Amino acid sequence: MAQNDYETVDVVLVGAGIMSATLGVLLKELDPTLKLEVIELMESGAIESSNPWNNAGTGHAGLCELNYTPPAADGSIDIKKSVTINTQFEESKQFWAYLVEQGIENGSFGSPKSFITPVPHLSFVRGQEGIDFLKTRFQALTKHHAFSDMEYTEDRATMAKWMPLMLPGRDPQEAIAATRVMAGTDVNFGTLTKHLLHKLSTQPDAQVKCKQKVNGLERNGQGWRVSIKDLQNGGQRTIQAKFVFLGAGGAALPLLQMSGIPEGKGFGGFPVSGQWLRCDNPEVVKQHEAKVYSQAEVGSPPMSVPHLDTRVVDGKKSLLFGPYAGFSTKFLRHGSLLDLPLSIRPNNIGPMLAVARDNFELTRYLIKEVMQSDEKRLKTLRGFYPLAKTEDWRLEVAGQRVQIIKKDAKHGGILQFGTELVAAQDGSIAALLGASPGASVTVSIMLDLIKRCFPQQVKSEQWRSKLNEIFPAMAEVLASDAERYREVQARSDELLQLNEPAMA
Numbered sequence: 001m002a003q004n005d006y007e008t009v010d011v012v013l014v015g016a017g018i019m020s021a022t023l024g025v026l027l028k029e030l031d032p033t034l035k036l037e038v039i040e041l042m043e044s045g046a047i048e049s050s051n052p053w054n055n056a057g058t059g060h061a062g063l064c065e066l067n068y069t070p071p072a073a074d075g076s077i078d079i080k081k082s083v084t085i086n087t088q089f090e091e092s093k094q095f096w097a098y099l100v101e102q103g104i105e106n107g108s109f110g111s112p113k114s115f116i117t118p119v120p121h122l123s124f125v126r127g128q129e130g131i132d133f134l135k136t137r138f139q140a141l142t143k144h145h146a147f148s149d150m151e152y153t154e155d156r157a158t159m160a161k162w163m164p165l166m167l168p169g170r171d172p173q174e175a176i177a178a179t180r181v182m183a184g185t186d187v188n189f190g191t192l193t194k195h196l197l198h199k200l201s202t203q204p205d206a207q208v209k210c211k212q213k214v215n216g217l218e219r220n221g222q223g224w225r226v227s228i229k230d231l232q233n234g235g236q237r238t239i240q241a242k243f244v245f246l247g248a249g250g251a252a253l254p255l256l257q258m259s260g261i262p263e264g265k266g267f268g269g270f271p272v273s274g275q276w277l278r279c280d281n282p283e284v285v286k287q288h289e290a291k292v293y294s295q296a297e298v299g300s301p302p303m304s305v306p307h308l309d310t311r312v313v314d315g316k317k318s319l320l321f322g323p324y325a326g327f328s329t330k331f332l333r334h335g336s337l338l339d340l341p342l343s344i345r346p347n348n349i350g351p352m353l354a355v356a357r358d359n360f361e362l363t364r365y366l367i368k369e370v371m372q373s374d375e376k377r378l379k380t381l382r383g384f385y386p387l388a389k390t391e392d393w394r395l396e397v398a399g400q401r402v403q404i405i406k407k408d409a410k411h412g413g414i415l416q417f418g419t420e421l422v423a424a425q426d427g428s429i430a431a432l433l434g435a436s437p438g439a440s441v442t443v444s445i446m447l448d449l450i451k452r453c454f455p456q457q458v459k460s461e462q463w464r465s466k467l468n469e470i471f472p473a474m475a476e477v478l479a480s481d482a483e484r485y486r487e488v489q490a491r492s493d494e495l496l497q498l499n500e501p502a503m504a
């Protein structure tokens with residue numbers, strides 16, 4: 001078939017989760033003339049990891065996550081990762097605030113209360129070692145302007161006010177401590193994704209197509225020929241795109257492999273599924289208004305950090321506790337058990353075997369998690385909420401996190417718990433691998449993608465001035481300039497209505 005027989009677009013975004021939705025809206029803001037198509041295999045967007053019940057909805061800002069500030073051998077604390085995540089989350093907030101402000105003028109975006117809610121972020125530790133760590137962390141973090149409002153306590157009466165469910169029934173001799181930051185948030189990334197997709201689909205030359213699956217990628221002189229299967233009516237179509245983003249969540253890896261780009265060689269995926277205990281009993285739910293993060297067990301991976309969370313989804317409050325890890329060979333919650341075996345290639349089998357060899361602790365942890373009984377899960381919950389009643393909690397399945405396996409000169413292969421953007425050298429295709437810290441820092445990840453894949457356009461006056469309009473201050477400025485941080489945060493908080501009382 002001749003080249004001209006294909007529909008031609010500038011941008012194809014594979015998958016309709018928070019990543020593609022964010023990139024699509026950002027690109028259309030920068031260049032409204034771009035012709036763009038989002039292709040989603042499910043019946044709507046935000047069904048996989050971006051669905052509110054498939055993730056914890058924590059607006060990760062480094063306020064409560066103890067694994068972002070691991071202690072060094074000498075006991076000191078490096079706060080770099082917390083500062084980075086915090087200021088990247090402020091980039092996300094600036095983008096959402098910009099969209100909300102525009103929406104006030106022309107109704108193009110949903111209300112902030114539908115997707116972001118102020119919920120204090122707390123860290124909670126037990127035992128003297130944990131207390132020493134938390135105090136050192138508190139002293140290190142509060143020197144930085146992003147964390148100057150953090151409070152610390154070892155006083156049980158104060159903790160009883162901060163987290164009323166967590167003190168009654170606890171051994172009075174148990175040594176405990178907590179920190180609190182009132183400026184934390186719960187984010188419904190599903191509703192946010194839907195607002196973004198709606199905004200996109202109401203613009204000229206932008207379409208969101210569901211029940212369609214990308215099943216072929218072929219490079220040619222003009223970019224990429226993308227093959228798409230129509231899952232509703234059957235049939236196959238092909239579109240020609242100058243740029244393709246593989247925002248397919250856990251399924252980005254097989255698509256990256258399908259593209260055949262050399263930059264994608266050697267990557268593998270290790271899926272870890274999640275489960276939560278969920279409580280909707282209003283009598284219990286109303287007693288906890290916080291996200292309380294603690295420390296992961298020794299030998300367990302960072303995403304297993306236990307937390308007791310207030311969730312606000314579609315105007316209703318619930319509590320989530322977990323996550324409990326599980327093992328499944330699927331790359332998506334609605335994926336296939338063959339996903340993992342089919343992703344094994346001659347170029348990634350070495351790194352995958354090296355990871356299997358070097359991560360015995362992780363394997364042991366996963367086996368223990370998979371084998372654990374309901375009673376054992378409740379016992380873990382009772383370490384947080386001692387008087388938790390079995391009948392108030394039910395087990396729910398969360399999303400899949402496909403951790404990155406990549407080549408490593410020293411070990412042969414390593415397991416990486418963050419995210420990684422893999423882009424072709426010519427910038428014509430990019431894939432997002434990995435899961436954490438995820439949705440909270442989507443905007444920073446997509447800004448990085450734009451710089452790498454649209455280097456010429458980013459230098460243009462049009463793109464530069466639009467970026468300055470959307471982002472009054474980027475993460476690096478926010479990290480170093482206390483006054484600017486406060487100004488920009490105050491403006492975002494006002495537009496996102498985060499200064500108003502948290503919840504009824």
Ligand SMILES: Cc1cc2nc3c(=O)[nH]c(=O)nc-3n(C[C@H](O)[C@H](O)[C@H](O)COP(=O)(O)OP(=O)(O)OC[C@H]3O[C@@H](n4cnc5c(N)ncnc54)[C@H](O)[C@@H]3O)c2cc1C
Pocket residue numbers: 014015016017018019020039040041042045046047048049050051054055056057058059060189212213214215247248249250251252255274323332398399400401432435436437438439440441
């Ligand atoms: C248990 C858990 C807890 C988490 N907690 C948090 C948290 O508290 N805070 C936070 O910020 N982040 C959290 N995350 C991470 C966050 O959920 C993800 O980073 C984010 O949702 C990823 O968005 P995405 O758009 O990349 O993927 P997804 O939302 O998974 O979207 C990918 C889409 O691609 C589609 N797709 C796949 N293959 C194809 C194909 N071939 N053709 C067409 N469409 C395709 C899928 O159907 C899906 O809709 C958590 C994740 C998990 C699993």
